[in-house]
Amino acid sequence: MKHGAGDADSRWILATAISIWPSIVALGWPLGYRSVTSYLACALLSVSLAFTASRITRSAFPWSGLADTLIRTAVVAFAIIVSSGLVLGAIGALTLPVFSLLSVAMLAASAFLKTPEGSPSPSRDTMTSAPIMAIVGLLAALLAFMIGFGATHSPLTLYDSLSYHLFFSARWLQDHRLSIIPTPFSDVAQAYAPANGELFFLWLMLPFHGDLLARMGQLPFAVLGATTLFALARRLGAAREHALYPAAFFLLSRPVLEQAIGANVDLICAAMFLTTLYLGIVAVDRDKPRDWMIWGVSFGLFAGSKYVALMYAPILLSIVVARGLRVRAAWALPGLAALGAPWYLRNWIVAGSPIYPATLKIAGLTIARGAFDRAAMLNTVFHSTDLGLLPAVLAHGFGPTLFLVFVPVALVGGDMMAREGWWPGGFVLLGTALMIPLFWFGFPVNVDSRFMMPVVGPALLVFQRNATWNAGVRSAYALAAAWIVIGARTDLPVSLPWFMSGWLGLEGLLPLPIVLWLGVLAVVMALAWAVVSKRSLAAIPAMAALVVAAGAVLALGADRWCPPEQCAYLAVTSPYIRANLIDGWQWVAGNTKHSTIAYTGINLPYPLSGDQLTNRVVYVDIAGRPAWRFHDYDRAYREGHFAPSAPLLAQSSGELEPIRSQPDGTKQGALRPRYERMQGIRDAWVSSLHRLGVAHLFVAMLSAYEINYQWHNAGGFPVEDAWAAADPQSFRVEYENAQVRIYAVSQP
Numbered sequence: 001m002k003h004g005a006g007d008a009d010s011r012w013i014l015a016t017a018i019s020i021w022p023s024i025v026a027l028g029w030p031l032g033y034r035s036v037t038s039y040l041a042c043a044l045l046s047v048s049l050a051f052t053a054s055r056i057t058r059s060a061f062p063w064s065g066l067a068d069t070l071i072r073t074a075v076v077a078f079a080i081i082v083s084s085g086l087v088l089g090a091i092g093a094l095t096l097p098v099f100s101l102l103s104v105a106m107l108a109a110s111a112f113l114k115t116p117e118g119s120p121s122p123s124r125d126t127m128t129s130a131p132i133m134a135i136v137g138l139l140a141a142l143l144a145f146m147i148g149f150g151a152t153h154s155p156l157t158l159y160d161s162l163s164y165h166l167f168f169s170a171r172w173l174q175d176h177r178l179s180i181i182p183t184p185f186s187d188v189a190q191a192y193a194p195a196n197g198e199l200f201f202l203w204l205m206l207p208f209h210g211d212l213l214a215r216m217g218q219l220p221f222a223v224l225g226a227t228t229l230f231a232l233a234r235r236l237g238a239a240r241e242h243a244l245y246p247a248a249f250f251l252l253s254r255p256v257l258e259q260a261i262g263a264n265v266d267l268i269c270a271a272m273f274l275t276t277l278y279l280g281i282v283a284v285d286r287d288k289p290r291d292w293m294i295w296g297v298s299f300g301l302f303a304g305s306k307y308v309a310l311m312y313a314p315i316l317l318s319i320v321v322a323r324g325l326r327v328r329a330a331w332a333l334p335g336l337a338a339l340g341a342p343w344y345l346r347n348w349i350v351a352g353s354p355i356y357p358a359t360l361k362i363a364g365l366t367i368a369r370g371a372f373d374r375a376a377m378l379n380t381v382f383h384s385t386d387l388g389l390l391p392a393v394l395a396h397g398f399g400p401t402l403f404l405v406f407v408p409v410a411l412v413g414g415d416m417m418a419r420e421g422w423w424p425g426g427f428v429l430l431g432t433a434l435m436i437p438l439f440w441f442g443f444p445v446n447v448d449s450r451f452m453m454p455v456v457g458p459a460l461l462v463f464q465r466n467a468t469w470n471a472g473v474r475s476a477y478a479l480a481a482a483w484i485v486i487g488a489r490t491d492l493p494v495s496l497p498w499f500m501s502g503w504l505g506l507e508g509l510l511p512l513p514i515v516l517w518l519g520v521l522a523v524v525m526a527l528a529w530a531v532v533s534k535r536s537l538a539a540i541p542a543m544a545a546l547v548v549a550a551g552a553v554l555a556l557g558a559d560r561w562c563p564p565e566q567c568a569y570l571a572v573t574s575p576y577i578r579a580n581l582i583d584g585w586q587w588v589a590g591n592t593k594h595s596t597i598a599y600t601g602i603n604l605p606y607p608l609s610g611d612q613l614t615n616r617v618v619y620v621d622i623a624g625r626p627a628w629r630f631h632d633y634d635r636a637y638r639e640g641h642f643a644p645s646a647p648l649l650a651q652s653s654g655e656l657e658p659i660r661s662q663p664d665g666t667k668q669g670a671l672r673p674r675y676e677r678m679q680g681i682r683d684a685w686v687s688s689l690h691r692l693g694v695a696h697l698f699v700a701m702l703s704a705y706e707i708n709y710q711w712h713n714a715g716g717f718p719v720e721d722a723w724a725a726a727d728p729q730s731f732r733v734e735y736e737n738a739q740v741r742i743y744a745v746s747q748p
Helices: 004-019 022-029 036-060 066-090 097-108 130-153 159-175 188-192 195-204 219-235 239-251 255-261 264-286 289-303 307-319 326-337 339-353 389-399 400-419 424-440 449-463 469-472 476-487 510-533 535-559 578-592 631-637 680-690 719-725
Strands: 361-362 363-366 485-489 506-509 596-600 614-617 695-698 731-736 740-745
Touching: 004 022, 004 036, 004 339, 022 130, 022 363, 036 066, 036 097, 066 097, 066 195, 066 219, 066 264, 066 289, 066 326, 066 535, 097 506, 097 631, 130 255, 130 449, 130 510, 130 535, 159 188, 159 195, 159 506, 159 614, 188 631, 195 264, 219 239, 219 255, 219 264, 239 255, 239 361, 239 400, 239 449, 239 476, 239 578, 255 264, 255 449, 255 510, 255 731, 264 307, 264 424, 264 631, 289 535, 307 424, 326 339, 339 631, 361 614, 389 400, 389 424, 400 424, 400 476, 400 506, 449 506, 469 740, 476 485, 535 631, 535 680, 578 695, 578 731, 578 740, 631 695, 680 740, 695 719, 719 740
Parallel strands: 596 614, 596 695
Antiparallel strands: 361 363, 485 506, 695 740, 731 740
16 A cells, blocks of 8 residues: 555645635725634634545545536535534534544544555646636635635625525534524525525534635535536546636636625535536446445535525436446445435425425425425526527526527537547537436426526536647637626627516626736736646646636736725626615614624515624514424315404415415415414514514515515505514614614513
């Protein structure tokens, strides 16, 4: 047995983790993260994880290239985080000391792993041709701009990160355990969704007790997705230079870029689809148990990231029979069960359906009963049967500027791939094509282009398939990249429904005054790559350090270089959060600490937690059942134990759509049943506030999704506002604007 190659792997992966640490300090210190202990804990967790994952990867798999090693190491690292979070969350031990002890224990155990005899050493080949330098320079500069923008603008860039992704992670960290957290003014499915991504955000929050890193929690998965596309392109026979094209255009896709600087989980899901596709193709070719095992681990991480994964799972499962049945694929089951199944099993045990709140049916037979069926899920303004809208949805899913480039190249490149054989190019081509009808006909909310993000990566592989073709259109690719960055101030002339307004805008990724900055930094990064790539094992740590350092400089200069506002390094789509809500959050941040805050009216609770999660934020049930969750109300309603009496404070509906018949204001098949808001008991609600130690009540005006179906006063506020206003001795208004009221709650 020998250590040389494996030790080299571990050293450069460790060097990457260590090299970015000073820049994290530079980012966090001005933002108020000034605990030296936190940075030391961050270094311990990241270095331990990097070493453990790299040692496991190197001991189990022979060297097959840098990209392959990075992909496997990333999958193993994500699996370590998720499995640790699941176990510690189940026993109520989600704390920094316990996580640190576990990390050190795994670090010590992994030190005994050895590289198999005869394993080849890492290659020292360089990649310094002019086109490669240009692409690397552009992508490195773009990543730095993403860090600079994300550090100063996130998490206010993505709506759902405020609604539940970061909020769930924060609450689990505060409570030290996993739990089902209600989302009463939003989609009830969010509380029951698979949450591997949220466990990753929690891991990022651990050392800082805040979102310094978690606010940009999907950025590593953007890099992983691009790396995997490079590896897939190489697997399809592309030269290294040409294999960079799909990776580059993936990062240049507007939806990918906007997800990368935020904390949703759509990009995590898409990246894990890509890793599962790549590892599956390798497993078919090698047909060894260890390759099927890592495929199962990746598949489990994908399945446990989002319900969306279930719809695309048939494409990945077909890998098992793509070149004849692979019996050894059974080795994938442990990883799939350990990392994907727990969330579905929890839902089945606790709520009655693995895909709760939906009912599970197979061939018309009800397997597990949920709160509503597919017919109810289709009762949403965001479901369409008009195929004429599909091109617009696809364009928005890729990013309109990229889509205009993609379509002609895909038609030619796809034809070339089809002519060159079934495996693996034909399989990837057919699988990608089949993902589009799976999306359109499978998803109830089929005009939400986020759900087709797993399609974007595989579709871009047509950029690279034929070497002669790529060489001929190299200049066109360069112009296309410039077009995507710069764009045009216009929209495609297509008439769309109101909720798709602005979807086909051709704006560039950067504001025009910032484009020159990007160009200068891209040149610097390209020259840096030319120098560091001569020592290939040092190239990744060096470039990672440069990118994060440049991002930190951009973040630190955001307040100084673009007065009176912060520099907007990226031109991202607005999440359309009300300005009055942001004003209310800022008041809370400046006037509360170590407080319990109850919220109502809108499901955007995360900003109330404070910069370093100093506040505990809760929704307090109005019906006197503080321990009940939606599934408790649903079960009690179906079994006749919960029968709300008139007058009801809320009624059932679809999503921005009424239900067709509602004789008593309730309906089992409604997409938004609102059981927990139908009956209100003021004294029970006040008692719950006192029992939970609530010091402040944050009341927001009801959103457009709720205001027509819930009781509200003349200002559009929910019933809690009326109850509080009627008792000024117990509730004192401390802040208000047209859409927010904040009360101080007197404790008895």
